Amino acid sequence: MKNMKKVLSVILAFTLILAMGVIFASCGGKKGDTKIGVLREDDSSGEAKAWEEYLKKMGEELGFTVDFTTTASSSEEVSAINTYASKGYDVIFLFSDDDIIAAVDAASSNKMYVVCPTGHPTAAQYEQLKNNEYFLGSVAPTSDTEYEAGYAMAKYFVEQKGQSAFTIFGGATLYGADMHVQRLAGMLAYFCEDAGTSYDGVKTREELIPKLIGKSLDPSKFVSTKYRITGYMDGFAFDDAFSTKLTNSLEAGGVCVLSVGAGDTVAKIAYGITQANGKVTGVMVGGVDAITEDYASAFDTVYAYDCGKFASAMAPAVVMAISAVNGNKIVNSDGTALRLGMNYWVATSKADLQSMLASDNKTDGYCYNSAVINHFVGNTLDEFKKLCDADYDAAKALHDEYNK
Numbered sequence: 001m002k003n004m005k006k007v008l009s010v011i012l013a014f015t016l017i018l019a020m021g022v023i024f025a026s027c028g029g030k031k032g033d034t035k036i037g038v039l040r041e042d043d044s045s046g047e048a049k050a051w052e053e054y055l056k057k058m059g060e061e062l063g064f065t066v067d068f069t070t071t072a073s074s075s076e077e078v079s080a081i082n083t084y085a086s087k088g089y090d091v092i093f094l095f096s097d098d099d100i101i102a103a104v105d106a107a108s109s110n111k112m113y114v115v116c117p118t119g120h121p122t123a124a125q126y127e128q129l130k131n132n133e134y135f136l137g138s139v140a141p142t143s144d145t146e147y148e149a150g151y152a153m154a155k156y157f158v159e160q161k162g163q164s165a166f167t168i169f170g171g172a173t174l175y176g177a178d179m180h181v182q183r184l185a186g187m188l189a190y191f192c193e194d195a196g197t198s199y200d201g202v203k204t205r206e207e208l209i210p211k212l213i214g215k216s217l218d219p220s221k222f223v224s225t226k227y228r229i230t231g232y233m234d235g236f237a238f239d240d241a242f243s244t245k246l247t248n249s250l251e252a253g254g255v256c257v258l259s260v261g262a263g264d265t266v267a268k269i270a271y272g273i274t275q276a277n278g279k280v281t282g283v284m285v286g287g288v289d290a291i292t293e294d295y296a297s298a299f300d301t302v303y304a305y306d307c308g309k310f311a312s313a314m315a316p317a318v319v320m321a322i323s324a325v326n327g328n329k330i331v332n333s334d335g336t337a338l339r340l341g342m343n344y345w346v347a348t349s350k351a352d353l354q355s356m357l358a359s360d361n362k363t364d365g366y367c368y369n370s371a372v373i374n375h376f377v378g379n380t381l382d383e384f385k386k387l388c389d390a391d392y393d394a395a396k397a398l399h400d401e402y403n404k
Contacts, residue, residue: 034064034325037084039077039103040095043070046294050311053362055093058318061370065089074099078106085110091321093117093314100125108134113324116140117317118309120339130336136324137331137338139316139388141309145341146179146288147205149307150186150260153286156305156348157256158190161284164227167246167254168217170234171261176214183260183288184217185209196225230254238265247273250280263287263306264298271301291345291356299350306347311360312395313342315368316388319376328378340385345392356392359399367399375402 038055042048052068059066067089069080077098084092091113094103100121107114116138121129129135141149157163168187171180185208192203200211200221219229231249233242246257246266250273259266267285274280286305289295295306320338323330332338347353360367368387376387390398 034091034322035084035087035089036064036066036091036093036321037080037089038066038068038093038095039071039080040068041071041098042095043068045290046292047290047309050290050292051314054311054314054366055318057362057366058314058370058373062318062322062373064318064322071096071098074102077103081106081112082110085112090325091115093317093321101128104129104132104135108132113321115317115320117314126337126339130339132337135337136320136329137340139320139338139340140342141179141344142341143178143182145343146182147186147189149288149344150183150258151190152186152346153183153258153288153305153307154187154190157258157284157286158227160348161256161304163256163284165253165256166227166229167231167233167249167257168229169257169259169262169266170212170217170232171236171259172234173212173260174214174216174234180260181209181213184212187258188212188217188222191222191224191227194224194226196223197227198223228254236262238262238269243269243273246270247277247280250274250283251277255280255283257283257285259285259287259289261288263289263303264295267298267301267303274302288344291347291353291360293357295347296350296353296357299353304348306353307344309342310345310356310367312366312368315373315376316340316342316384318373319384319387322373323378326378330379330381330384332381338381340388342388343391343394345395359396367395369399369403371402372398 055066071077071080077096081092081103089112092107094114094116095118097119104114113134113136115136119140120138170184173180173184185205188199188208189205191197199208202208202211216234217232219232222229230252231245231254233245246269257266257270263285270283270285274283283302284304285302288307290308291310320330345356347356358364376384
């Protein structure tokens with residue numbers, strides 16, 4: 001009888017161990033243990049709200065805690081990190097970028113991991129951070145992705161919409177913002193593939209960027225036998241001066257407006273002009289913004305092209321965080337922190353946008369749901385890159401593959 005009890009005890013213990021293993025495996029991590037603090041400067045845009053909803057939903061499904069803090073300075077970032085450390089948090093998602101070095105130093109001194117899910121450190125900053133064991137890296141559109149976004153948008157309106165006269169909004173190009181400079185360079189580089197087209201005497205990306213960074217584009221320097229740039233605006237005041245410049249450019253024939261950002265706002269102003277000005281017809285606006293519900297109504301006006309990040313774009317950061325906490329960090333072949341690109345999704349109609357939103361929302365389910373995340377947690381770098389590199393069609397294929 002004693003031997004039988006021993007046998008039953010061993011069987012019971014073994015069964016319990018197996019059951020615990022299944023529980024841990026099913027949630028892709030240490031259920032209920034991982035705590036993620038998100039630092040952000042934007043807490044009100046449609047994009048910010050979509051990411052918050054996504055992370056909260058994945059937290060429910062995968063068993064991690066997520067909390068959000070809005071900051072406005074480096075000192076506030078460091079203070080928030082120290083507060084999260086005092087509460088036993090494991091990971092910081094750094095959306096804000098007032099001082100990434102100071103933020104990573106604060107987190108690493110508290111043995112907390114850091115992921116940058118929305119932007120990259122500069123090359124110099126990355127060199128300082130890449131060997132820090134608590135800096136997991138960044139996954140976001142790269143300069144190449146931004147350039148390609150501008151190039152593809154210009155190409156679409158020329159080749160699919162038959163446009164040849166343009167108004168351009170350059171956003172923060174004047175202030176040297178790399179993403180806006182790259183997007184603008186992409187637009188111009190596409191135009192300059194025409195033999196009779198150049199800007200300030202140059203044609204290629206490498207030549208164009210020094211002509212644009214920290215400067216306002218000058219339409220008089222754009223020479224072409226095929227295209228026209230009738231007006232250019234930058235900055236984010238969106239005041240009467242902006243409206244006047246836009247009106248003049250539209251009246252001059254540049255009814256296709258290419259925007260490096262804030263495309264919904266530009267479209268709203270342009271639509272207002274068309275309603276008040278009988279001289280302006282056929283206006284269409286394209287922008288590099290975000291795939292969120294906020295942009296659906298813009299398609300009811302003059303918005304015709306939306307390129308941007310999406311709710312599930314936070315999935316790679318979640319994968320990196322859970323993998324690290326579980327002792328399976330995903331790193332480069334030399335052990336350094338990741339610096340990976342991410343593709344945008346592109347909608348060329350309201351129907352396109354609504355289809356994307358229908359496959360990526362908290363009510364109907366996210367494209368990169370817990371089943372997709374579980375596949376990539378602790379997986380190889382090459383496999384992980386599939387998640388980061390996917391466009392919309394590839395993202396849907398990943399969802400279908402891991403939700404069979």
